[in-house]
Amino acid sequence: MSKFFSGRHAALIPYTPGEQPQDMQYVKLNTNESPFPPSAGVLDAALREAGKLQLYSDPTSGELTRKMAQHMGVSPDRVLMTNGSDEALYFAFMAFGDEAHPMVFPDITYGFYPVYADLFHIPYEEKPLKDDFSIDAGEYRNVGKTVVIANPNAPTGRCLPLSVIEEIVKSNPENLVLIDEAYVDFGGESAVPLTLRYDNLLVVGTFSKSRSMAGARLGYAIASPAIIADMNTVKYSLNPYNVNRVTAAAGVAALEEDEYYKNNCKTIMENREWTARELETLGFDVIPSKTNFLFAKAPGVSGEAMYLGLKKRGVLVRHFTLERIKEYNRITIGTREQMELFLAKTKEILKEAQA
Ligand SMILES: *Cc1c(COP(=O)(O)O)cnc(C)c1O
Numbered sequence: 001m002s003k004f005f006s007g008r009h010a011a012l013i014p015y016t017p018g019e020q021p022q023d024m025q026y027v028k029l030n031t032n033e034s035p036f037p038p039s040a041g042v043l044d045a046a047l048r049e050a051g052k053l054q055l056y057s058d059p060t061s062g063e064l065t066r067k068m069a070q071h072m073g074v075s076p077d078r079v080l081m082t083n084g085s086d087e088a089l090y091f092a093f094m095a096f097g098d099e100a101h102p103m104v105f106p107d108i109t110y111g112f113y114p115v116y117a118d119l120f121h122i123p124y125e126e127k128p129l130k131d132d133f134s135i136d137a138g139e140y141r142n143v144g145k146t147v148v149i150a151n152p153n154a155p156t157g158r159c160l161p162l163s164v165i166e167e168i169v170k171s172n173p174e175n176l177v178l179i180d181e182a183y184v185d186f187g188g189e190s191a192v193p194l195t196l197r198y199d200n201l202l203v204v205g206t207f208s209k210s211r212s213m214a215g216a217r218l219g220y221a222i223a224s225p226a227i228i229a230d231m232n233t234v235k236y237s238l239n240p241y242n243v244n245r246v247t248a249a250a251g252v253a254a255l256e257e258d259e260y261y262k263n264n265c266k267t268i269m270e271n272r273e274w275t276a277r278e279l280e281t282l283g284f285d286v287i288p289s290k291t292n293f294l295f296a297k298a299p300g301v302s303g304e305a306m307y308l309g310l311k312k313r314g315v316l317v318r319h320f321t322l323e324r325i326k327e328y329n330r331i332t333i334g335t336r337e338q339m340e341l342f343l344a345k346t347k348e349i350l351k352e353a354q355a
Helices: 040-050 062-072 084-096 112-119 162-170 192-196 225-236 245-256 258-281 303-312 336-354
Strands: 027-029 079-082 103-106 124-127 146-150 177-180 201-206 219-222 285-287 293-297 315-319 328-332
Touching: 027 328, 027 336, 040 245, 062 079, 062 245, 079 084, 079 225, 084 112, 084 177, 084 201, 084 219, 084 225, 103 112, 112 124, 146 162, 162 177, 162 192, 192 201, 219 225, 245 258, 258 285, 258 293, 258 336, 303 315, 303 328, 303 336, 315 336
Parallel strands: 027 315, 103 124, 103 146, 146 177, 177 201
Antiparallel strands: 079 219, 201 219, 285 293, 293 328, 315 328
C-alpha cells in the first residue's frame, strides 16, 4: 500500500477474478464463458465499427437501447446498457445503497456483492443458504432492506421460480429488489416482464455468458423509468461513454441473430445434463443447475485436490476456498468434446486417489 492510498479503502478486500492464464492452452472451464464464438454478424459489425474508433460512442447507446427494449418488450426509457453487467451492479449499488438503505443477499453468491457494498460503505447482511444450497426465500419476504439475488444463483446454479421472486418483490414495496440474471438464458425464467408491474424491481443481465461476448463487456439494467433515470444520474457522473462503439455495434448484431445464441444455449443445456449424469455415475454430488456450469463435489477427493489435479492435466475449473463450499468445484459447461476430456481427466484423478 502506498502512503497515498485513502484510508476509506484501506480495509478493502478486492474481488478475485477467475484465472485468465496467458501462458499455456487450458481447456477453460473456470469463468463461465461460452465455448462458442460470437455470430458472423457480430464479427462483421465489430469490424465495420472499428473503423470509427477515433469518434466517441453515442453516450445514450441509442440504437442498442432501442433494440434491447424491443427484444425485452419494454419501452427504451426502462433500459440502461452498461459496460458489462458488473457496471450495472455498481451503478445500482452506488445509486440505491447507503446507511438508510442497507442491503441483504445470500452468504454464498456472486463475490462482487460484498465487495461493492464495502467499496461504497453500504451496510449489508448475508443470509445463509439452506443446507441444499437453495435460497431460503422466506428470509427475504418483508425484509425491509435492499434485496440482491442472483437468479439463477452462482456458484450453486440453483434457480428460484418466478412466482417466488414475485412474492419477494411484492412483500418489499418500500425496498428495491435487484435480480441478477447473468445465467437466465440457460433454463431460468426472466423477471423482466414483472418490471412493468412493480416499480421496486430492477433486473440486471449480461451478454457475457449466453451471447459469447465476455470480452466485449456488455450488460444491461431493466426497471421503471425512475430507477433507470437514477442510474443514468450515476452513469453521467462517472462514465458517460460507458459502452464503446465496437461493443455497441456488436450488441445490436447479437440481438438480430438471436436464433444462433438460442441454439448455443440449447446445446450447452444438453451438455450440462449429460455431464451431470456422468458425474453422478462417478459418485459426485451434483447440485441441480439452470446455468452454464455445474457445482459438484467429488467422492473421496478434496475440492482443492480435484482442482489442482485437473489443472495439472490442462483443465481449469473454479475452486473457492470459502469454508462451506470448499469441497465443491464450479465447472463451466463447454462443448461436448471439452466435457468428454474433462470427464476423462476426472476419472484419472479418482483412480489415482483410490490407488
Ligand atoms: C458473470 C456474472 C456477472 C458479470 O458479468 P459481466 O461480464 O460483468 O457482464 C454478474 N453477475 C453474475 C452472477 C455473474 O456470474
